[in-house]
Amino acid sequence: MLQKALELSDIFAPHEAKRRDELFQLNRRLIHYTSAAAAVSIIRNSAVWMRNVLCMNDYMEVEHGFQLMRRSFEPPVDSESERGLRAVAAALDAIFPEISKDCIDWFNGWLFALRNKTYVTCLSEHHPSENEYGRLSMWRSYTASQVGVGLIINPLPLYSLSQTFGAFSSPVYYFGDVELRDTFFEIASNVTANKDLLASKGADEVKGYFCMLLRGIAMCTKHPGFHEEKEWRIMHTQGLDEQGALLREVEIINGVPQPVFKIPLKDHLESGMTGISIPDLLEHVIIGPTEFPMPVKDAIVIELEKAGVKDAETKVSYSNIPLRT
Incomplete structure (x- = not known):
């Protein structure tokens, strides 16, 4: 079932397929950089928070993607990305007439919710060369006034x-107009080459994949200058997505009350979601540069042991990378 889903996904999101294949072929891991306080909360409560995109440190982290999409199909349209989107639309409409318009109308109909009611948590690809020290740019983001931690x-x-x-x-895509245009051209070529397969799937299923493409580009595109981050996002849009196993609660963060969606880190048999308990999911913890490495390590080890992690002591290390502030 997963392979069939990936087959269609690869037609509409070859840029995601490349990142996914690279991740697994090179045996990469993902890392969640956060504060030590948040890391203790995640381990202790077996839950990760997703916060509203409006509350992100830099709202342009999501606004860039919406601006690209707006230049693709809102008048006046004469951008490089718009040329690419026209090619995809023509390829799809040749199979199912008017389907591209239906998808763009769907996107516009959900635009307010996508921009204002989407909740995310962020991770980065973790290179083996970073096992000892972590990533300097990320420590700079999390150690200005607190202790940073990386959960691998x-x-x-x-x-x-x-x-x-x-x-x-x-994955997050690092596109400008030209990069998005080229991606759209590749998708248009994929659609044409697989028109018989897509025709056999029916208009509703194809529409679902194209709508997900538009949504993914809007929500997961950043400026190419951030490419070194190699970010991935976990997302939920209130009203559009089922709540499923997620828990919606109110938390006060830096004095600001706000709703958050919490991802329970335990198996969810109803959706087939397994392998996400702390002992199964978490492989290693890196503590960022701090004056108090040993006490922080001891605290993390205690929480891991309480969470059922075996040999917890061996799974926590601290980075002694020189960090200038």
Whole structure:
């Protein structure tokens, strides 16, 4: 079932397929950089928070993608990305007339919710060369006034995320107009080459994949200058996605009350989601540069042991990378 889904996904999201294949072929891991306080909360409560995109440190982290999409099909349209989108639309309409308009209308209809009611948590690809020290640019983001921690996880369970679980995952794309145009051209070519397969799937299923493409580009595109981050996002849009296993609660963060969706880190048999308990998912913890490495390590080890992690002491290390502030 997963292979068939990936077959269609690869037609509409070859840019995601490349990142996914690279992740697994090179045996990469994902890492969640956060504060030590948040890391203790995640381990202790077996839950990861997704916060509203409006509350992100830099709202342009999501606004860039919406601006690209707006230049693709909102008048006046005469951008490079719009040329690419026209090619995809023509290829799809040749199979199912008017389907591209239906998809763009769907996107516009959900635009407010996508921009204002979407909740995310962010991860980065973790290179083996970073095992000892972590990534300097990320420590700079999390150690200005607190202790930073990197939680290294097995990425495989992310591909079990589904609407029935309540969230889905996607790599972040580092596109400008030209890069998005070229991606659209590749998708148009894929659609034409697989027109018989797509015709056999029916208009509703094809529409679902194209709508997901538009949504993914809007929600997961950043400026090419951020490429070194190699970010992945886990997302949920209130009203559009089923709540599934997610828990909606109110938390006060830096004095601001706000709703958050919490991802329970335990198996969810109803959606087929397994392997996400702390002992199964978490492979290693790196503590960022701090004056108090040993006490922080001891605290993390205690929480891991309480969570059922075996040999917890061996799974926590600290980075002594020199960090200038």
